[in-house]
Amino acid sequence: MTERVRCRYAQWPAVLGILLLPAPGSLLAQDTTAGKSVYVKWCAGCHGDGGAGDGAAAASMLPRPRNFTSGLYKIRTTASGQLPTDADLERAIDEGLPGSAMPGWKGRLSQSERRDVRAYIKTFSSFFADTSQHVVALKFSSPPGGASVAALKVGRQFYDSIGCRKCHGDQGRGDGPSAPTLKDDADFPIFAADLHQSWRFRGGGSVEDIYRRLRTGLDGTPMPSFADLIDQKFLTDEELWRLAQYVRSLSPAAPPEVRDVVHAPQIPGTVPVSPDDSAWTRVARSWFPLEGQVIHKSRWFAPAVAGVWVQALHDGKTLALRVSWDDRTESPDTAWLKFEQRILETVAGDDSAPGPKAEPWPDQLAVQFPRHLPQGMERPYFLMGATTDPVYQWRWTSRPRRAFAGLARGIERFDTLPGAPAGEATYEHGEWRLVLTRALATPDTANEVQLEAGRAIPMAFFAWDGSSGEHGSRMAVSTWYFLALDRPTPPGVFISPVLAMLVTLGLGLVVVRRAQRRGAARSGV
Numbered sequence: 001m002t003e004r005v006r007c008r009y010a011q012w013p014a015v016l017g018i019l020l021l022p023a024p025g026s027l028l029a030q031d032t033t034a035g036k037s038v039y040v041k042w043c044a045g046c047h048g049d050g051g052a053g054d055g056a057a058a059a060s061m062l063p064r065p066r067n068f069t070s071g072l073y074k075i076r077t078t079a080s081g082q083l084p085t086d087a088d089l090e091r092a093i094d095e096g097l098p099g100s101a102m103p104g105w106k107g108r109l110s111q112s113e114r115r116d117v118r119a120y121i122k123t124f125s126s127f128f129a130d131t132s133q134h135v136v137a138l139k140f141s142s143p144p145g146g147a148s149v150a151a152l153k154v155g156r157q158f159y160d161s162i163g164c165r166k167c168h169g170d171q172g173r174g175d176g177p178s179a180p181t182l183k184d185d186a187d188f189p190i191f192a193a194d195l196h197q198s199w200r201f202r203g204g205g206s207v208e209d210i211y212r213r214l215r216t217g218l219d220g221t222p223m224p225s226f227a228d229l230i231d232q233k234f235l236t237d238e239e240l241w242r243l244a245q246y247v248r249s250l251s252p253a254a255p256p257e258v259r260d261v262v263h264a265p266q267i268p269g270t271v272p273v274s275p276d277d278s279a280w281t282r283v284a285r286s287w288f289p290l291e292g293q294v295i296h297k298s299r300w301f302a303p304a305v306a307g308v309w310v311q312a313l314h315d316g317k318t319l320a321l322r323v324s325w326d327d328r329t330e331s332p333d334t335a336w337l338k339f340e341q342r343i344l345e346t347v348a349g350d351d352s353a354p355g356p357k358a359e360p361w362p363d364q365l366a367v368q369f370p371r372h373l374p375q376g377m378e379r380p381y382f383l384m385g386a387t388t389d390p391v392y393q394w395r396w397t398s399r400p401r402r403a404f405a406g407l408a409r410g411i412e413r414f415d416t417l418p419g420a421p422a423g424e425a426t427y428e429h430g431e432w433r434l435v436l437t438r439a440l441a442t443p444d445t446a447n448e449v450q451l452e453a454g455r456a457i458p459m460a461f462f463a464w465d466g467s468s469g470e471h472g473s474r475m476a477v478s479t480w481y482f483l484a485l486d487r488p489t490p491p492g493v494f495i496s497p498v499l500a501m502l503v504t505l506g507l508g509l510v511v512v513r514r515a516q517r518r519g520a521a522r523s524g525v
Contacts (some may be wrong), residue, residue, distance in 0.1 A: 033111075035120030038113045043121075046101065051124030053186075059348040060301035061101050064188055071127035072185065074218040075203040077137040080225035083127055085137050089118045099200035099306075138215060143207060144238050147245040155246025158239055162226060164247075167192040172250045173430025175328040175411075176424035180339040189342040192428075193249050194326050197306060199255035211244035216223040256287030256307075261482045262459070264312035264319065271313050271320035276424050280322055283311045290463055290476035295383055296411050298349040298356075303476035304328070304465035308365075315483050319451055320437045321483075323365060323461070331398055331466030332360030346467045361466030363398040364475075365434060368408070368460040369449040372402045379458045382480050384408040392434050392449050394421045398466070401425060403436055407447060411473050417447055440485070453485040 011480075040049070046065040048054040053067035066073070075092055076084040093114050096104035105114055122128040140418040144151075159165060167182065169175035172195030179192045198205030202362070203213050217225030229235050234504040235243075272279040289307040292300045304327070311322040329336050341358035349356075369392045370380050385391035390407040393414070403423025421438040451457060461478045464470040 003293060006472050008010075010235060017410050025423075030119030031116045032120045032123055034113070035116035035118070038117040039120050042105070042109070043117065057101075060299075060407045062188070062302040062343065062347050063100055063184070063190065064186065065101070067186065068121050068124035070185075070220070071125040072220040074220060075213075076216050076219070077140075078135060078216065079138060079227070080219060083133055083135045085135055086118065087137070088304065090114065093118060095204075098205075099197075100201055100302065101473065111247055111305065116484040138212075140208075140215065141241075143211070143245075147207075147249070148503075150347065151242050152246050152249055154239060155242035155244070155249075158235055158243045159246055162229065162235070162243075162492065164243075167222065168195055169328075169430050171429035172196060172247070173326050173328065175430035179328060179334045182210065182222050183342070184222075188346050189339055190221060191304075191328070194306075194328075196326060196378055198248060198251035200306060202314045205248070205251065205255070207241075207244050207248045210247050211241055212291065214240055214244060258287055258289060260454070261484050262286045262310050262312050264321075264483060264485045266314055266316055266453070266486055266488045269315060269438060271315050271318050273320065273422065273424055273435055273437055275322055275324070275435045277345045277435075277500075279313065280311055283313060283322075285309045285311050285324075286459055288478050288481060290461065290478050293383070293411075293473055293475050293477050296473050298473050300347075300349060300470065300474035300476075302343070302347045302468075303463070304468040304470065305463040305476045307460050308463065308478075309340060310461075312483060312485075314451075314453070316453075318437055318439055320435055321367065322433070322435045323367070324431060324433045325365075325463060326430055327363055327427075327432050328463055329363075329465070329467040331468050333361040334360060336467035340469045349474065358469060359471075360471065361464070361471045363432065363466050364462075364464040364471075365396045365432075366408075366462040367394045367436065368392070370458050371407070371447055371449060373449065373455055373457060379480050382460055383477065384411050384462075386410055387413070390415075392447060394438070396423050396425065396434055396436065398425070398427075398432075405438075405448070417444065419444060421450060451485060453487050455485070457483040457485070460485045 008310050011180045013222055017184035039047075044055055046053075046055040046057050046061070047068060048058065048065075051068035055065060058065050071083060073084045073088070075097065076082065076088045078084060078088070092102070094104055094106040096102050109117070126131060155260045165176055166178045167174070167176045169179070169192070174194045176192060182190045182192060193201065201209065201213075202218075203209050213223070216227075217223055220466045225234075226240060230237055230240060263284070267279070287307055287309055290303060290305055292303045294301055305325050308323050308325045313320045337358045337360065344356050344358060368384070371390065371392045380386065380389045384393070385408050387409045390409045392405070393408050394403060394405050395414075396403045404416055404420045406414050408414050421436045423434060423436050425432060425434040427433075438451075441449045442450065449457070458480045459482060460480050463476045464474070470476075
C-alpha cells in the first residue's frame with residue numbers, strides 16, 4: 001500500500017467522526033439519561049413512571065395527564081393521526097397547557113433540561129422510533145385581511161353548518177346537545193371547550209392558534225380535523241379562517257387582568273335589581289379566578305366554574321352586586337346525570353371517602369364578607385371562616401331559586417340569619433347572571449357587615465356546578481379580594497379649579513391694564 005493510500009485511509013476515522021457528530025437540536029444531541037432524571041423528579045407524579053398518564057396525582061385531574069405510550073397528542077402542527085414535531089413538544093413543555101394541570105416549565109427548568117426531558121418522553125412510544133414515520137409540520141396559510149362584521153357572519157354560518165354548536169352550544173359556552181355525551185379515547189369524560197375563555201385554550205388563544213386546531217383536530221378527543229372539508233370543497237381555506245376569527249371574537253380582546261378591588265360607583269336614583277338592566281353595560285367588569293377546594297375533605301381538584309365576572313353599583317343606601325359566570329347546565333338537569341356520574345367516578349375527591357353517586361344538585365354561589373370591617377389587613381380564614389371567627393355570607397341557589405344570608409363557621413356549619421339580600425337571576429345559553437342587593441346599613445351590626453363608602457371591604461367567592469357533582473366541600477373557591485364603594489366627586493372639585501382659573505385670568509387682566517395706563521402716562525399721551 002502506498003503512503004498516499006495509507007494516509008487516505010488514516011483520515012477516514014476522523015471523517016466518520018465528523019459525520020457522526022450529532023446535529024444541534026437533534027435527538028442524538030439530547031441526553032435521555034439526563035431527561036429521565038428530570039422526568040422522575042418533575043413529571044412522573046402526574047404522567048406515571050412508565051409515561052402512561054397514571055401517576056399518583058392523575059386520579060384527581062380532569063383532563064387526565066397525557067399518556068405518552070399511545071403516541072396520541074392533542075396539540076400539534078401535524079396532520080390528524082400524525083406524531084407531533086419536536087417543536088410541538090417543546091412548546092407544550094415550555095408554555096404548558098392552559099385550562100389543565102400542566103404548567104409551563106420554561107421558567108423552572110433550563111433549556112438543556114427541557115430538551116432532555118423531551119427526548120426521554122419520546123422513548124415511551126415506539127412510534128417515535130419508527131423510521132417510516134415522516135413527522136412534518138403542515139404549511140399553514142396566512143390569515144385573510146380584516147375581521148369585519150361581514151367576515152364574522154361568514155364564520156358564524158360555518159359554525160352552524162359544520163356542527164360546532166352540537167358540542168359547543170349556540171353561543172359557544174360548551175352547552176350543546178351533545179356535550180353531556182362526550183368522552184375521550186380513554187373513555188374519560190371531557191368538556192366541550194368554553195369558547196368565551198380563549199385564555200384557557202390548550203393550544204393558545206390567538207386566531208392563528210384556533211385555525212391550526214381546526215386544521216389538525218385534537219387527536220384522542222371528539223374534536224376532529226376539518227382539513228378534509230377543504231379537500232372536499234365544502235368550504236375554502238379562507239372560510240375556515242373566518243370560522244377561527246368568529247370563535248376568537250366570542251372572548252374578550254385580551255385575557256382578563258385580575259385586580260384586587262371591585263369599584264362600586266355611586267349613581268343617582270336607585271340601583272338596578274335585574275341582571276339585564278341596561279345600567280350594567282356602563283359598569284366595568286372584574287374577573288376573579290376560582291380554584292378547586294383542596295384543603296378540606298372531601299377535596300375537589302376539578303372545579304367546573306373557572307371564575308366569575310363581578311360588577312357593583314350603589315346609590316348611597318343600597319349595594320347592587322352583579323355576578324355572572326359560565327355554566328354548561330341550569331342545574332339540576334337530569335340530562336347531565338350520567339355525565340355527572342362519570343365525572344364522580346373519574347375524579348378522586350380524597351384518599352378515603354367512597355365515591356359519591358350522581359344526584360340532581362342545584363347550582364350555587366356564595367359571596368363572603370367578614371362580619372365587621374377590619375381596621376388593618378387582618379381577615380378571617382378565607383375558607384368559610386372558623387368556629388371562633390365566623391364569616392358573613394350571601395348565598396344563592398338555583399333550586400329553589402332564592403338568596404339568603406348567614407354565618408359560616410367553617411365548611412360544615414352555616415347558620416341562617418333572618419335578614420337576606422334580594423336576588424334575581426337569569427340563565428341563558430350557558431351563562432348565569434345574578435344580582436344581589438342589600439342595604440348598606442342594617443340593624444344587625446353584630447353579625448351583618450356594615451358596608452361603608454371609602455373603606456376596603458374584604459370579599460370572596462364560592463361556586464358549585466350541580467351537574468358536575470359539586471356540593472358541600474366539592475366546590476370552586478377564591479381568595480380574599482376587596483370591594484370599594486366609591487364616593488361621588490364633590491361639585492367643588494370641578495368648580496374650584498374653574499373659579500381659580502377665572503380669578504387668575506381676571507387678576508392678570510387688571511395687572512396688564514394698569515401697566516398700560518402707567519406707560520401711557522409716562523409718554524404724555
